[in-house]
Amino acid sequence: MLDPPNFVYSPRSLAIIFDFFYPPVEPRRLFVPSSLRTARIRMQYFINRQNLSRFLLKVLSARSLFALKEKSADYEWAKFSTDTVEHVVTGRYRAAIPPKMFFFPPSEVLDSPEPFPSAVLGVKSCDIRLLHTSDGIFLGGSAEDDFYKRKRADTLLISADCTDCKDTCFCVKMGLNPWPEKNFDINLSPIAEGFVVECGSNIGEDLVRQSPNLFQKAIDQQTREKEKNRRAVAEKVAAQNSRFDWREPSEIVAASENSTLWKDGSISKTCVECDGCRWVCGSCYCFLLGETQGFWDKTRTWDSCQSAGYARVAGGSNPRREKYQRLRNYYMCKLVYRPKNFGLLACSGCGRCIEVCPGKIDIRESLQKLSGAIPRK
Numbered sequence: 257m258l259d260p261p262n263f264v265y266s267p268r269s270l271a272i273i274f275d276f277f278y279p280p281v282e283p284r285r286l287f288v289p290s291s292l293r294t295a296r297i298r299m300q301y302f303i304n305r306q307n308l309s310r311f312l313l314k315v316l317s318a319r320s321l322f323a324l325k326e327k328s329a330d331y332e333w334a335k336f337s338t339d340t341v342e343h344v345v346t347g348r349y350r351a352a353i354p355p356k357m358f359f360f361p362p363s364e365v366l367d368s369p370e371p372f373p374s375a376v377l378g379v380k381s382c383d384i385r386l387l388h389t390s391d392g393i394f395l396g397g398s399a400e401d402d403f404y405k406r407k408r409a410d411t412l413l414i415s416a417d418c419t420d421c422k423d424t425c426f427c428v429k430m431g432l433n434p435w436p437e438k439n440f441d442i443n444l445s446p447i448a449e450g451f452v453v454e455c456g457s458n459i460g461e462d463l464v465r466q467s468p469n470l471f472q473k474a475i476d477q478q479t480r481e482k483e484k485n486r487r488a489v490a491e492k493v494a495a496q497n498s499r500f501d502w503r504e505p506s507e508i509v510a511a512s513e514n515s516t517l518w519k520d521g522s523i524s525k526t527c528v529e530c531d532g533c534r535w536v537c538g539s540c541y542c543f544l545l546g547e548t549q550g551f552w553d554k555t556r557t558w559d560s561c562q563s564a565g566y567a568r569v570a571g572g573s574n575p576r577r578e579k580y581q582r583l584r585n586y587y588m589c590k591l592v593y594r595p596k597n598f599g600l601l602a603c604s605g606c607g608r609c610i611e612v613c614p615g616k617i618d619i620r621e622s623l624q625k626l627s628g629a630i631p632r633k
């Protein structure tokens with residue numbers, strides 16, 4: 257009988273074998289639902305409040321309209337009709353719930369895609385980044401999600417500048433401004449007399465041009481007022497976050513994967529595993545696929561990596577058995593894995609997770625602690 261060959265594995269051959277079974281993930285190009293939805297801002301228009309209502313009546317003749325409605329100090333999404341359109345507001349800051357729910361609802365039956373012509377008004381800069389990160393998941397991989405794609409492609413995005421911020425907002429710390437710069441169809445910047453309007457896509461531009469009696473070319477005084485308002489809000493967001501001086505979030509979180517801060521309770525101690533942070537985050541995308549009573553209807557419902565059973569596999573093994581491991585995964589997913597795989601931070605600094613957390617866990621403070629604990633290069 258022949259002796260088995262005496263293989264010697266060099267580090268190089270081991271690397272080749274490893275790469276064969278676990279090929280490196282290439283950063284994927286982010287898919288933008290409409291190829292026309294690009295930053296093509298050429299001209300700025302002006303529309304007054306009354307004409308905006310008239311314009312929205314035109315929008316309503318072809319689409320459903322969802323926009324913001326004030327509730328206490330917050331905003332919620334509401335469906336508007338021709339009778340209520342004059343009550344539409346653009347919102348001082350983002351709604352309590354992200355617009356993700358229009359494209360990836362908490363629970364949906366996956367039946368044949370139908371046309372979904374809608375307009376969503378009041379989407380903020382932080383929301384646009386979050387939608388873009390969801391596009392990477394549902395449209396940017398090897399397979400597209402038809403249910404998400406249909407709703408996303410059929411929806412007119414009318415975004416709006418923030419004119420104020422909540423004390424939990426920290427968009428400027430995540431590389432964003434409190435006004436949208438791209439990936440919208442139409443943007444509204446409130447000024448005293450009405451709104452400065454920018455078109456970010458051909459669809460938006462066509463709609464504006466089809467109503468020449470409602471929109472005028474913006475004059476210098478109006479665009480200057482817009483810029484002044486924008487600077488004031490950006491400065492307010494920066495000032496309220498001046499106590500945080502963490503380094504690049506992906507770097508901090510990747511470098512602190514084995515930090516005792518996760519485990520010793522400094523970060524996860526007060527988490528009661530309510531899942532609130534995942535539910536309000538516009539970039540969370542995990543779901544559970546199931547069937548309704550009739551078996552033939554597939555349903556999907558949001559799921560959460562915070563749940564103890566989420567990562568459990570057959571036989572009972574669970575790579576994230578401990579609470580701190582699950583909370584760490586939340587940060588790793590948004591700030592390390594998704595920038596690596598999709599080229600975009602999956603946190604926009606919307607602050608919704610801070611606001612909702614009964615354990616008063618603040619992602620900004622967590623990043624500050626981690627940043628302070630890792631040595632500077």
Ligand code: SF4
Nearest residue numbers: 537603604606607609
């Ligand atoms: S992690 Fe928190 S702050 Fe970041 S996008 Fe999600 S909800 Fe907003």
Ligand code: SF4
Nearest residue numbers: 527528530531533613
């Ligand atoms: S909201 Fe707070 S308490 Fe609830 S799961 Fe998230 S971190 Fe834990």
